[in-house]
Amino acid sequence: METGFVTFVIISIVKILVIVVILLMAVAYTVLLERKLVGRIQNRWGPSRVGPFGLLQPLVDGAKLFLKEDLMPTAVYRPLYIIAPMIALSCALMSISVVPFGANITYHGVDLFQITDVNIGLLVILGITSIGVYGIALSGWSSNNKYSLLGSLRASAQVISYELALGLSLVGVVMRAGTFSLRDIVNVQATHGLISWNFFGGFQFVAFFIYLMAAYAETNRAPFDLPEAESELTAGYHTEYSSMKFAMFFMAEYANMITVGCVATLLFFGGWSSPFGHLFDNILTGIAAQAVLPVFWFVLKVFFFLFLYIWVRGTLPRFRYDQLMGFGWKFLVPVAIANIVVTSLWMGILLPVQ
Amino acid sequence: MHLALFIVFGALCVAGALNLLFQRHPINSALSLIVVMSSLAVLYLLLGAEFLAAAQVIVYSGAIMVLFTFVIMLLNAGAEERTHGSKMAYIAGIPGAAILVSLLTFIFLSNRGSFAQARIGDYMVTTRDLSQVLFRDLLLPFEVTSVLILIAILGAVALARKEH
Numbered sequence: 001m002e003t004g005f006v007t008f009v010i011i012s013i014v015k016i017l018v019i020v021v022i023l024l025m026a027v028a029y030t031v032l033l034e035r036k037l038v039g040r041i042q043n044r045w046g047p048s049r050v051g052p053f054g055l056l057q058p059l060v061d062g063a064k065l066f067l068k069e070d071l072m073p074t075a076v077y078r079p080l081y082i083i084a085p086m087i088a089l090s091c092a093l094m095s096i097s098v099v100p101f102g103a104n105i106t107y108h109g110v111d112l113f114q115i116t117d118v119n120i121g122l123l124v125i126l127g128i129t130s131i132g133v134y135g136i137a138l139s140g141w142s143s144n145n146k147y148s149l150l151g152s153l154r155a156s157a158q159v160i161s162y163e164l165a166l167g168l169s170l171v172g173v174v175m176r177a178g179t180f181s182l183r184d185i186v187n188v189q190a191t192h193g194l195i196s197w198n199f200f201g202g203f204q205f206v207a208f209f210i211y212l213m214a215a216y217a218e219t220n221r222a223p224f225d226l227p228e229a230e231s232e233l234t235a236g237y238h239t240e241y242s243s244m245k246f247a248m249f250f251m252a253e254y255a256n257m258i259t260v261g262c263v264a265t266l267l268f269f270g271g272w273s274s275p276f277g278h279l280f281d282n283i284l285t286g287i288a289a290q291a292v293l294p295v296f297w298f299v300l301k302v303f304f305f306l307f308l309y310i311w312v313r314g315t316l317p318r319f320r321y322d323q324l325m326g327f328g329w330k331f332l333v334p335v336a337i338a339n340i341v342v343t344s345l346w347m348g349i350l351l352p353v354q
Numbered sequence: 355m356h357l358a359l360f361i362v363f364g365a366l367c368v369a370g371a372l373n374l375l376f377q378r379h380p381i382n383s384a385l386s387l388i389v390v391m392s393s394l395a396v397l398y399l400l401l402g403a404e405f406l407a408a409a410q411v412i413v414y415s416g417a418i419m420v421l422f423t424f425v426i427m428l429l430n431a432g433a434e435e436r437t438h439g440s441k442m443a444y445i446a447g448i449p450g451a452a453i454l455v456s457l458l459t460f461i462f463l464s465n466r467g468s469f470a471q472a473r474i475g476d477y478m479v480t481t482r483d484l485s486q487v488l489f490r491d492l493l494l495p496f497e498v499t500s501v502l503i504l505i506a507i508l509g510a511v512a513l514a515r516k517e518h
Contacts, residue, residue, distance in 0.1 A: 130416025
């Protein structure tokens with residue numbers, strides 16, 4: 001009993017460390033991916049000097065941010081100014097804790113590819129991301145700068161408005177799975193490969209596109225990047241931040257992108273399940289293949305969503321503020337509600353009563 | 355484990371509530387209220403109401419309090435001025451509070467027997483149980499409450515409407 005608890009704690013700590021390190025590396029290389037891809041979209045090379053293909057650029061950037069002077073403007077409200085980037089980053093890193101990365105493989109009774117499987121996993125992610133907006137809101141207010149304040153006001157209004165559509169778009173998936181546990185939601189979709197994924201077989205593609213658009217707005221990414229619109233607000237809410245405090249906002253933004261990619265993968269694209277279902281289970285029997293292949297599929301799908309993020313950023317112009325609000329309230333929310341009604345009617349008529 | 359968490363978050367909840375009253379700047383008070391709401395969510399979780407805990411964080415800490423801070427930031431509210439308060443507050447408030455506290459203590463102590471069996475961590479209310487109670491057994495009160503909220507929204511719209 002006692003040794004079992006000790007192994008549980010040790011394995012959990014190792015697991016958390018590994019996942020956080022991988023997540024931070026992924027964040028660093030997503031930045032490089034974005035710079036390269038946007039570069040190619042704009043017909044230029046992007047970073048190419050540091051290391052082969054510019055692959056060492058993130059490390060150099062990190063070193064630069066560490067070594068820069070950490071400026072503290074005189075008129076800021078100090079406690080909130082310091083705590084705001086911490087809120088943003090810690091919320092962004094915490095939400096990864098309920099995401100299952102691979103098949104359910106246990107070692108000494110501890111799940112290897114998920115930090116923790118809770119019954120309300122999806123709600124935990126929604127809750128943590130809804131707390132994360134305080135980082136942006138407080139940073140703008142405490143900076144004592146008009147641009148920052150405008151940026152954070154925009155961010156709060158935008159996040160509140162789009163959170164509604166985001167939450168409603170996930171209801172269809174939850175109804176189909178009958179649970180909030182992310183692992184169970186994936187298991188429901190893992191039966192027949194591609195055709196049992198919620199996007200294809202579950203006819204939740206409307207919900208998926210609503211989720212995608214609302215999530216882009218939640219993470220303040222183009223075309224919804226009004227809180228940090230460079231051409232209007234210099235840099236928006238993080239205008240007054242420098243050095244590692246700025247880097248924390250930056251990392252939070254990219255970690256949130258990765259979380260959105262993970263949630264989209266888990267809810268609509270079958271999570272770690274293979275698109276071929278159990279077709280090749282006879283050939284790939286080794287424990288390594290059983291453990292590694294799901295992680296491969298998961299990473300591939302998340303990478304696709306990160307690519308999509310950057311593609312959209314390089315393609316679409318920014319919304320105007322009234323367009324943003326109108327789009328969220330007058331289009332996304334009604335369509336999300338219609339999706340719930342249609343899904344429940346479909347389930348009520350076609351599926352047998354349990 | 356449950357007891358330790360209960361003590362920590364109960365203390366945090368009370369400390370946040372006291373800080374809310376003592377802080378002079380509205381944004382600090384709002385942040386203390388967020389701490390109170392979030393600690394309450396942990397207390398719900400300890401009582402086994404996981405859905406309620408998540409809803410508490412999403413709705414209260416994540417949405418309503420964001421609106422609070424939004425309004426405070428929008429109006430750029432400054433630090434409030436200290437007043438000595440009205441005499442009535444001292445005359446009626448302190449005895450009132452004392453009576454309330456002693457009444458509650460008396461009720462809790464005299465009914466100690468019925469609390470004795472219930473321990474933190476005994477119950478686990480799944481979302482399925484909650485939805486069955488809410489949408490099957492108590493459907494009518496639930497729907498009536500939603501109509502009530504609709505009335506409030508209509509009232510707000512009527513008040514905010516510009517006269518042409």
